[in-house]
Amino acid sequence: MPEGHTIHRLAEDHLDRFAGWPVRVSSPQGKFSDSAALLDGRVLNGVDAHGKHLFLDFEGTGWIHIHLGLFGKLGFGTVPAPPPTDTVRLRLLNDEHHADLRGPTTCALITGAEKRAIHERLGPDPLRSDDDGERAWQRISRSRITVAALLMDQKVVAGVGNVYRAEVLFRHGIDPYRPGKDLTRREWDAIWADLGALMREGVRNNRIDTVRPAHLPEAMGRPPRVDDHGGEVYVYRRARQACHICGTEIRTADLAARNLFWCPGCQSA
């Protein structure tokens, strides 16, 4: 259940467990069998992550491109690996570890050129150290689209999903329906910096917490909810409950087929 922090964490986890050595590659479910046969026994050279896209570099063969979509999961374990169930799209295995991929939107063997094309259609990622928010600002500041929709558009910012969207707009007191062009440069710079900090914390903890880093107002110290997703949040999935800061009922609405959450008391147009 992935936003960008999950993918960057998975990249690190693959690097730690599999890089530098030959990897046994298989597709128990069958949908990736042809590519798995080409990859089996090759050395994993490195990994990359951009937004919600994960890339694994196999010596002399190409990249495995993984996108988890809404349901995809990657699970790690030690050896001996249990018999794979019939939903395991991809299994990686070495002398110490295994990794099972289930339910991804994408699991494909691609070339370097194809990988470059994917990077080109993604916006800057708050977790990629060479990226900055400038390109995103160019689009946001000229757009009549709502900031809530812009934040979810991976061509504008890569890696933000429904939880970080809701939480970052809450933290900065911005009504989700405000058009991008009505954001100030100062507001955007603060959002971009905060996304970087929150998402780095997300990579470290492997979950989304929006209590820390606590460079926002003291009032934010009130006890937040531990959501089903396992993190501490202020508005995400808190519809009709009282805002932890002002007591107003948290609202929810459908926006582009996703559930939006915000506090009408704290977030202004």
Added chain:
DNA sequence: AGCGGATGTACAG
């Protein structure tokens, strides 16, 4: 047992 949802995206019209 069967349903509805869920941290997502792509495509059709």
Added chain:
DNA sequence: TGTACCTCCGCTT
């Protein structure tokens, strides 16, 4: 804008 796709989990019967 609607729909299809991938899987799992928790709730209802």
